[in-house]
Amino acid sequence: MMVHLTIDGQPVEVEEGTTILQAAKKACIHIPTLCYHEDLSIKAVCRICVVEVEGQRLLPTACSTPVSEGMVVQTASPKVLKARRNILELIFARHPQECLVCPKDGKCDLQKVAQDVGMHLDIRYDKQLRHQKEDWSSPAIMRNPQKCILCGRCMEVCNEIQGINVLSKENRGFHTLIAPAYGEKLADTNCINCGQCVQVCPTGALTVHYHT
Numbered sequence: 001m002m003v004h005l006t007i008d009g010q011p012v013e014v015e016e017g018t019t020i021l022q023a024a025k026k027a028c029i030h031i032p033t034l035c036y037h038e039d040l041s042i043k044a045v046c047r048i049c050v051v052e053v054e055g056q057r058l059l060p061t062a063c064s065t066p067v068s069e070g071m072v073v074q075t076a077s078p079k080v081l082k083a084r085r086n087i088l089e090l091i092f093a094r095h096p097q098e099c100l101v102c103p104k105d106g107k108c109d110l111q112k113v114a115q116d117v118g119m120h121l122d123i124r125y126d127k128q129l130r131h132q133k134e135d136w137s138s139p140a141i142m143r144n145p146q147k148c149i150l151c152g153r154c155m156e157v158c159n160e161i162q163g164i165n166v167l168s169k170e171n172r173g174f175h176t177l178i179a180p181a182y183g184e185k186l187a188d189t190n191c192i193n194c195g196q197c198v199q200v201c202p203t204g205a206l207t208v209h210y211h212t
């Protein structure tokens with residue numbers, strides 16, 4: 001069955017069960033995403049894709065919310081942009097701002113989203129980095145937990161798709177970390193250096209081990 005909705009004033013017709021994000025894509029309307037990856041399951045943890053739906057007080061996430069008949073969606077209303085900026089500020093409060101020397105510079109999803117949203121360096125929250133060391137033990141992959149935004153893409157690709165089960169969520173709340181269990185170094189795990197985690201990581205948390 002087809003569903004009819006309006007996104008940013010543009011009428012869109014999509015199959016029932018389509019998400020707002022997919023419907024917006026069909027209408028060539030860009031909604032920024034971080035944790036979403038088209039080949040992986042929807043986790044909706046980063047909330048950067050929030051949109052405004054007429055009649056709803058809370059802002060739903062476009063990547064996980066299915067469309068419904070007559071829905072009126074705003075992807076860039078002042079309320080949405082304010083929420084997105086706030087989410088980004090919270091992410092950046094825990095993210096080292098060293099893009100110029102980061103191996104992901106220019107290929108980083110977080111950097112791109114910050115540019116899309118028009119993010120400046122005036123972050124209202126205190127910087128609270130994870131004081132975790134980089135892991136250079138693997139011959140192929142470098143892990144920098146300070147740059148992890150906990151999107152879970154690496155965990156899913158390693159565990160569900162590759163079936164290697166190297167990465168898992170450790171600790172809780174502020175101390176949450178995606179890492180090999182028991183604080184092991186990557187070189188001491190079953191990691192086969194396939195690099196799939198690097199491919200899906202949206203930031204510089206997992207990069208190719210460089211030798212320069």
Ligand code: FES
Binds near residue numbers: 032
């Ligand atoms: S991209 Fe939708 S919640 Fe992360």
